[in-house]
Amino acid sequence: MSEPTSDDRATDTPRPPRVVVGVDGSPGSRAALVYAWAAAARRGADLEVVATWSVQTVWVGGYPLGVPSISAVREEMESRVQAMVDEVRGDPAVAAVPGAADVRVTTAVSVGPAAQELVDASADADLVVVGNRGRGAVRSVVLGSVALHCVTHARCPVVVVHPSSTGHARRRPVIVGIDGSAASRAALLAGVAEAARLGTDVVAVTTYQMADHWMALSTVVVPTAEEVRWDLQRGGEAMLEDVLEEHRTGSGGRSPDARVVVAEGAPADILGQWAAGAALLVVGSRGHGALRGLLLGSVALACAMHASGAVMVVHPLPDRAPTGTTQRATVNA
Incomplete structure (x- = not known):
């Protein structure tokens, strides 16, 4: 040998x-x-x-000036x-x-x-x-x-620190933006791990916006807001439980408390509002946006630019x- x-x-x-x-x-x-x-x-x-x-x-004049x-x-x-x-x-x-x-x-x-x-x-x-x-x-x-x-x-995950986020405040939640994509699942897994380290809980936030169809509504089938909320709540809770189970496997069966919140509005705006009271905001690098080939999605970019506190951007595992x-x-x- x-x-x-x-x-x-x-x-x-x-x-x-x-x-x-x-x-x-x-x-x-x-x-x-x-x-x-x-x-x-x-x-x-x-x-x-x-x-x-x-x-x-x-x-x-042909000569270098101030060569360090x-x-x-x-x-x-x-x-x-x-x-x-x-x-x-x-x-x-x-x-x-x-x-x-x-x-x-x-x-x-x-x-x-x-x-x-x-x-x-x-x-x-x-x-x-x-x-x-x-x-x-x-x-x-x-x-x-x-x-x-x-x-x-x-x-690897990147945390962008805004001046107001110096250090960590305990018992403020870790906020994670989810949309059902692989990147948002990676973000949720990272967010759960961060919450466990901080000794705090996780709030997984998913959003929706009702479409304003420029046509006769009699010709299309449009789900109600309650149907959309229920579908997102059910899908978010399924992803959250799957991620928590994966986390427990590697942490002796323990996991932080976690819940799913469904909110109506633009994702970056909603996440920015939640970030104001958070220990950390975690987002995937890109989700289900229209331009799937981008290295960084519009929501991740907006959060990294404008959200208060610390923002972690998580890419799917390379x-x-x-x-x-x-x-x-x-x-x-």
Whole structure:
């Protein structure tokens, strides 16, 4: 029998869970770091803090002006990241979370686009956390380019942290938007797991809008609002029970309390209203919208842009990179 290769050994060795957070010194990225640290503590996960910078050379009269020293910039960036890590370590929102002091924190500082670095890191991460906007060129946009790129392309769930969602408030529910799609089932499974970690309950919200037919109603059969609500309630409860049973299988038979709510209105508007009183809003990356080929659906995008608090966007499970094989340069913090 042949000896196992190094790749075989790496694949067979379970890796600890891993949370990745992007920081750039902005208030939004600090809020993201607080959230990510608490999330790592509740998962028993390692935390990787990612920061990047770009080298921009200005040419004047045929000569480069202001060529930076890469090593000096890296040292300065590493110092700033470490200072943020040390400051957040003592934040009350972090210190109050059981296990926060035991989180293994590493930093990764590199040259290049932040969005691509975070997407690359998501290949073997359990969660990516970003602020809703940072130090980008267009400071007034509601959702920054890094956050948008991550929620669209990351290969694991992404939490977009708005400034009001620093830390976690207990006993506020986790809200999950469902519509019967595979992506919404993945979101519900993730939402149930988050609620279990937070010690709170789950509210699965599904919505409907009655069509305004531009024709004689005598020629079409239109279900009543009560029939629509009953059908959605029954379908939502069936999905919820199926997801809860899957969660119980891997958690010793335990699951958080959960219920289904059916509401009339536009999905993004309804979910935004529920998010205002939630610990977390969870949505699938795309659902049963008209444009099925989009990487990010309109509801997920609207929630990530406008919902208050923290918003988790969950993609259907992709092919993940083999665990233990991805090499990343990190520094213990």
